[in-house]
Structure formats: C-alpha cells, structure tokens
Amino acid sequence: xxxxxxxxxxxxxxxxxxxxxxxxxxxxxxxxxxxxxxxxxxxxxxxxxxxxxxxxxxxxxxxxxxxxxxxxxxxxxxxxxxxxxxxxxxxxxxxxxxxxxxxxxxxxxxxxxxxxxxxxxxxxxxxxxxxxxxxxxxxxxxxxxxxxxxxx
Numbered sequence: 001x002x003x004x005x006x007x008x009x010x011x012x013x014x015x016x017x018x019x020x021x022x023x024x025x026x027x028x029x030x031x032x033x034x035x036x037x038x039x040x041x042x043x044x045x046x047x048x049x050x051x052x053x054x055x056x057x058x059x060x061x062x063x064x065x066x067x068x069x070x071x072x073x074x075x076x077x078x079x080x081x082x083x084x085x086x087x088x089x090x091x092x093x094x095x096x097x098x099x100x101x102x103x104x105x106x107x108x109x110x111x112x113x114x115x116x117x118x119x120x121x122x123x124x125x126x127x128x129x130x131x132x133x134x135x136x137x138x139x140x141x142x143x144x145x146x147x148x149x150x151x152x
Contacts, residue, residue: 003035003145004079006043006103008113009050011135016060016070022135026112029142030077038106039078042098047071081106089126092117103130112138 007026014023030037039047050056051071057064087101096118103111104127111132113119122132133141 002033003110003142004038004106004108005035005110005112005138006038006099006106006108007074008099008111008115008118009043009046010114011112012047012071012074013050013056014114014135016056016062016067022139023114025139026135026142027074029139030074033077034142034146035110037074037078038081038102038108039075040081040084040098040102040106042084043102044075044080046098047075079106089121089124091121103132104128110138110141 011023011026014021015027018024029035051067057067060067084101084105086097087104089100091097091100096115100118111130112135114134118132119134121127
C-alpha cells in the first residue's frame with residue numbers, strides 16, 4: 001500500500017524556493033510516485049491562495065505561469081478527498097485546522113510541515129496513527145522505505 005501524506009503549504013513553497021533543501025527533494029519524490037499526496041478542497045484552496053501571492057514568483061525567480069505549472073504538477077499527483085470537517089484536535093492556530101483535518105480524515109500516515117504549531121501535536125493520542133514530521137524526517141523515512149523495498 002502506498003504511503004499517504006499531506007504536505008502543508010510551507011513545504012510546497014519551500015520546495016519551489018530552495019531547490020537544494022529537503023522540501024524540494026520531497027516534491028521530487030512525489031513526482032516519482034514515492035508517496036501519494038492527499039489533498040482536500042480546503043488544502044487546495046490554501047495552495048491556490050498562497051501561490052497567487054506575488055512574493056512566490058518574485059522570490060522564486062520564476063514567472064507566474066511557471067509557478068502555476070509547478071502547482072498544477074503537484075496537484076496532478078494528488079488524491080482529492082473533497083471537503084473536510086474540522087479536525088477533532090485543538091490546534092494553537094485555527095488556520096492550521098484544515099491541513100490537520102485533511103491528514104486525519106484523508107487517512108494519511110504523515111503530515112509534513114515546518115509549522116511548529118502542528119509539529120508540537122506530534123504524539124498526541126487523538127491523532128491515532130498519524131505522524132507529524134518536519135521535511136527532513138519525512139525524507140529520511142521515504143528514503144529508508146525505498147531502500148527497504150529495493151532490498152526485498
């Protein structure tokens with residue numbers, strides 16, 4: 001069964017801006033089908049809103065159409081789950097609830113984020129089996145899964 005993960009918006013932005021970082025490597029793994037991206041309508045809307053901000057194209061050095069193509073490429077790899085209800089876990093920043101709800105209701109094994117408000121929830125029993133990881137840890141896990149699969 002493929003690994004299911006939700007990527008917080010900060011991972012997508014970092015993946016575009018820092019092409020030598022863990023977030024960029026995660027996007028490359030997504031493109032090579034190393035995992036399935038779980039995406040809700042709410043997460044999709046957040047991706048769209050953030051990537052429409054001028055700073056994304058300005059800081060990346062890409063044109064607006066290239067930034068849009070990057071986002072379309074990411075979204076093309078996603079499994080859409082529709083709208084989600086609020087997560088049954090309290091978060092410090094209410095704006096983080098949709099991404100957490102997407103992970104929980106979309107039965108993702110991982111939520112990948114650089115957001116400390118979400119990372120502090122890691123290990124909360126209410127999350128069940130969901131693991132919240134920073135990008136570097138998720139990348140290490142993906143690489144170990146890949147190495148384990150190739151040695152079987």
